Structures are given as structure tokens and as C-alpha cells.
Amino acid sequence: MTTVLKLGGSVLTDKHSPETVDEEALATAAEVIGKSLDASPDDPRATVDEHPPVVIHGGGSFGHPAAAEHGVSASEGTRDSAALVDIHRAMGRLLDRVVTALHRAGVPALPVRPLSFVRRTETGLACPTRSVEAMLAEGFVPVLHGDVVVHEGAGGTVASGDDLVVALAAALGAGRVGVCSTVPGVLDDGEVVPEIRSYESVADVLGDSEATDVTGGMAGKVQSLLTVDGPAAVFGLDELGTFLETGQAGTIIR
Amino acid sequence: MTTVLKLGGSVLTDKHSPETVDEEALATAAEVIGKSLDASPDDPRATVDEHPPVVIHGGGSFGHPAAAEHGVSASEGTRDSAALVDIHRAMGRLLDRVVTALHRAGVPALPVRPLSFVRRTETGLACPTRSVEAMLAEGFVPVLHGDVVVHEGAGGTVASGDDLVVALAAALGAGRVGVCSTVPGVLDDGEVVPEIRSYESVADVLGDSEATDVTGGMAGKVQSLLTVDGPAAVFGLDELGTFLETGQAGTIIR
Numbered sequence: 001m002t003t004v005l006k007l008g009g010s011v012l013t014d015k016h017s018p019e020t021v022d023e024e025a026l027a028t029a030a031e032v033i034g035k036s037l038d039a040s041p042d043d044p045r046a047t048v049d050e051h052p053p054v055v056i057h058g059g060g061s062f063g064h065p066a067a068a069e070h071g072v073s074a075s076e077g078t079r080d081s082a083a084l085v086d087i088h089r090a091m092g093r094l095l096d097r098v099v100t101a102l103h104r105a106g107v108p109a110l111p112v113r114p115l116s117f118v119r120r121t122e123t124g125l126a127c128p129t130r131s132v133e134a135m136l137a138e139g140f141v142p143v144l145h146g147d148v149v150v151h152e153g154a155g156g157t158v159a160s161g162d163d164l165v166v167a168l169a170a171a172l173g174a175g176r177v178g179v180c181s182t183v184p185g186v187l188d189d190g191e192v193v194p195e196i197r198s199y200e201s202v203a204d205v206l207g208d209s210e211a212t213d214v215t216g217g218m219a220g221k222v223q224s225l226l227t228v229d230g231p232a233a234v235f236g237l238d239e240l241g242t243f244l245e246t247g248q249a250g251t252i253i254r
Numbered sequence: 255m256t257t258v259l260k261l262g263g264s265v266l267t268d269k270h271s272p273e274t275v276d277e278e279a280l281a282t283a284a285e286v287i288g289k290s291l292d293a294s295p296d297d298p299r300a301t302v303d304e305h306p307p308v309v310i311h312g313g314g315s316f317g318h319p320a321a322a323e324h325g326v327s328a329s330e331g332t333r334d335s336a337a338l339v340d341i342h343r344a345m346g347r348l349l350d351r352v353v354t355a356l357h358r359a360g361v362p363a364l365p366v367r368p369l370s371f372v373r374r375t376e377t378g379l380a381c382p383t384r385s386v387e388a389m390l391a392e393g394f395v396p397v398l399h400g401d402v403v404v405h406e407g408a409g410g411t412v413a414s415g416d417d418l419v420v421a422l423a424a425a426l427g428a429g430r431v432g433v434c435s436t437v438p439g440v441l442d443d444g445e446v447v448p449e450i451r452s453y454e455s456v457a458d459v460l461g462d463s464e465a466t467d468v469t470g471g472m473a474g475k476v477q478s479l480l481t482v483d484g485p486a487a488v489f490g491l492d493e494l495g496t497f498l499e500t501g502q503a504g505t506i507i508r
Contacts, residue, residue: 081362108335117371
């Protein structure tokens with residue numbers, strides 16, 4: 001069973017300060033992922049996963065300002081290759097930091113760049129995953145990120161980390177999908193909503209995220225995750241280990 | 255008709271000095287590619303190409319020393335993700351320089367990283383090209399490079415620029431394949447051999463390249479290019495414009 005794990009850009013970076021990593025949060029996330037790989041079958045923390053997870057990180061203060069500066073979003077495309085490369089490179093700088101932190105924590109991470117193989121067609125993101133599957137089979141942890149991708153008829157557009165989670169989960173037939181966020185789940189008056197089965201049931205409690213986010217805040221996450229086959233969890237960094245052990249944490253979206 | 259153009263690592267870098275770009279050669283190559291895109295159908299220099307070319311560059315003094323340091327080659331794999339990422343990042347630094355030079359010359363280049371989507375199987379490199387084709391259709395120039403790729407059963411190995419030329423040419427059904435080298439073609443006693451139809455006919459005149467090259471010199475290039483459907487040209491930087499105009503330059507390998 002394959003796990004797709006999104007690490008929110010807001011978790012890994014200070015979204016209010018350009019290209020600033022939250023080193024402590026990144027190191028914590030990397031260590032928790034490293035420990036989940038170490039867990040043996042005899043270990044009470046043992047993961048039932050056959051494979052290491054596929055990790056996708058968001059843009060945080062790296063990708064979002066660059067995308068906003070160039071006016072590029074999931075729907076607004078550009079044929080300006082320099083603009084696309086500018087956004088792509090900003091994300092590459094965060095990816096490098098994430099991969100290095102994972103290596104430090106003993107996680108055999110390999111960088112995978114959506115611009116190189118994902119494209120957006122009329123029907124959504126086309127995401128061929130044979131190479132990602134081969135990495136998993138060889139024991140590596142593929143690390144993807146929100147990126148710009150070629151968009152048929154529109155040049156290039158943004159493929160957010162959240163969009164890629166959904167596309168990858170479908171392409172890989174992922175048994176577990178987790179989104180690690182800055183909040184412990186979808187909140188209703190400060191309390192974690194344990195389960196969501198429809199958007200309407202929580203539309204009132206979903207606000208926008210505070211800082212620049214070209215790809216939608218929690219409302220967009222919930223809408224995307226409702227389209228995933230099987231359950232998806234939204235949880236905070238404190239619950240990342242629990243999610244990797246059990247597949248359950250925070251709010252479960254079915 | 256799609257053109258696949260390899261820019262030799264030895265052309266773009268000083269192979270004897272670590273991570274040193276030959277700025278003049280890189281700028282020249284970028285300008286010649288830019289001019290070929292500008293050529294209108296009324297222009298005597300007009301290209302018959304429907305699409306801009308797919309560019310692949312070699313490792314030169316960026317990739318080869320890193321691969322040699324870690325003992326990784328096309329056949330010798332590793333499961334050390336940090337070693338693979340070290341080689342991949344060295345190539346990424348050269349890719350950044352190439353993409354920037356192409357942008358300066360007005361070429362709408364987008365970086366495409368083989369590690370993200372190419373894998374090596376029992377039967378060779380598997381190279382899904384739908385995203386590269388979508389880039390071409392949107393008017394972009396995809397720029398790939400020799401890289402490390404996941405290797406089923408062996409962790410990760412090197413996919414040389416030459417190997418990728420052959421795999422991409424086959425996957426794209428390329429009508430034109432060109433390899434821009436430091437020499438004006440395959441040389442026999444200082445003279446360019448105009449045409450090669452078998453390896454045996456030129457085995458005597460093919461030497462090794464001078465500096466560290468984990469992926470084979472001219473002998474390997476000729477052997478690889480003999481497997482390409484249709485003609486492939488090996489030529490020097492002076493003939494790059496001629497190749498892009500006519501598809502013919504230097505030595506033609508059939």
C-alpha cells in the first residue's frame with residue numbers, strides 16, 4: 001500500500017518572509033519520516049506500509065510569491081519561459097532544502113520535479129508515475145513539490161502540491177493520503193472536526209489562509225481531498241508520526 | 255519533424271577544470287539555436303522543422319567528476335541517495351547555466367530532468383515523452399541533460415546524454431538527430447569521415463576522449479548513433495547552424 005504524504009508549504013516555511021525555511025519544523029518532519037522507516041515489524045510503532053512514502057511539499061514562501069509576481073496560477077498560464085523557470089527555480093531551492101533535511105534524517109530521498117513529466121490537459125493533471133513507482137521499489141523516497149507544468153493550450157500553469165497529491169494518489173492507487181498542515185485538522189470553533197464526508201457540511205467553518213497562497217487554503221484542500229479514492233487525513237506536525245503509523249490523524253476526509 | 259540536438263559536455267565546459275563553463279561556446283550555441291528559431295519560411299536559412307528542437311546536454315566537467323567520485327556509471331549503480339543527488343545537483347548547476355544562456359538568446363527553454371521521469375529497465379532506458387511533446391507543442395524548447403536515473407534492481411545509475419539522445423529520438427520519432435561535439439565529425443587522419451554505416455568500418459580511427467568521461471567518448475557515440483532510426487550527424491560548434499538549417503553537417507551516421 002502506497003502512502004502519499006503532503007508537507008504543507010506553511011509548515012516548512014515562514015510564509016510571511018520570502019524564501020525562509022522553518023528549520024525546526026523541517027528537521028522535525030524529516031526525523032519523524034526517518035523514524036517511521038526504521039520501525040521494524042516487531043516495533044509497536046510499526047508501519048503497515050510496504051513502501052516508503054511519496055512526499056510532496058507545497059510552495060510556502062518560496063513558490064507562492066514567485067507565482068504571484070508573474071501572475072501565474074493554476075488557471076492563468078504564461079508562455080514566458082523565463083517566468084516559468086523563475087517559479088520553478090524558487091521551488092527547486094526549497095526542494096533542495098527538504099531533500100537535504102531528509103538525507104540528514106536517514107531518509108533515502110530523491111528529488112522529482114513535476115515540470116519534467118506532469119502536464120495539464122483538458123481533463124486535469126496527467127501524471128505518469130512509472131519512474132516514481134520504480135524509485136519506491138528500489139527503496140527510495142521520491143520527493144515532489146508544487147510546480148509549474150506545461151498546460152496544453154495555455155503555455156505553463158501552476159500545479160499546486162494539493163493538486164499533485166490528488167493526481168498522484170489516483171495514479172499510484174495510494175492506500176493512504178495525508179496532508180500535514182499548520183493546524184491539527186479542519187477546525188470548527190477551535191475543535192478538530194473528526195470526519196468530513198461532504199463540502200457543504202463544513203463550508204461555513206472553512207476560511208482562507210492568511211498569507212499569499214495562489215493555490216487555495218484549507219477550503220481548496222478539503223475540496224481536492226474529497227475527490228480522492230479512500231480516506232485522506234489532514235493533521236498537524238505533532239500528528240505526523242501517528243499518521244505514518246496508523247494512517248489516521250486529525251480530520252479524516254472520505 | 256522533431257529535432258533532437260545534443261550539445262556535448264566537452265563543448266560547453268572545460269572538461270579539465272571542475273564545474274567550469276566555456277562561456278563563449280555556450281553563448282555561441284545558444285545564439286545559433288536562437289537564430290534558427292527566428293528564421294522565417296521566406297528566409298534562405300529557414301528551418302524545415304515544425305517544432306523547436308529538444309536539447310540535451312552532456313555532463314562535461316560538472317557531471318563526470320561527480321559520477322566518478324561516487325563510482326556510479328551506466329552499469330555500476332548505487333542505492334546511496336546522497337551520492338545520486340550529488341551527481342544530479344552537479345548536473346543541475348550546468349543545466350541552470352544552459353537554460354539561462356538560451357533565455358538570453360531568446361530561446362524559450364524549459365528545464366527537464368531525466369531523474370524525474372526516465373528509468374532504466376532490463377531492456378534499456380524507458381523515456382515517456384508526453385510532457386516533452388506538450389512543451390514542443392506549446393512552443394517551448396525542452397532542455398534535458400545526462401543524469402542519474404532509477405535503475406530497476408540496481409538503485410540508480412548514470413543515463414548519459416548520448417544514451418538519452420538515442421532513447422528520446424526513438425520515443426519522439428525524431429526526424430533529425432545531431433550531436434554537437436568538440437571535433438568537426440569523426441576524424442580519420444585529421445579528415446572528417448563524411449558517412450559511417452557500420453562500426454567496423456571506423457573502429458580503427460576511433461580513440462578515447464582525453465579527460466574523465468564515465469559515459470564513453472566518440473567510439474561510444476558512434477555505436478549509440480548507429481542504433482538511431484534515420485541519419486544522425488556528428489559535427490563541431492561551427493556547423494551547428496548548418497545542422498539546424500539542413501539536418502546535415504560533419505559526419506552522417508546511418
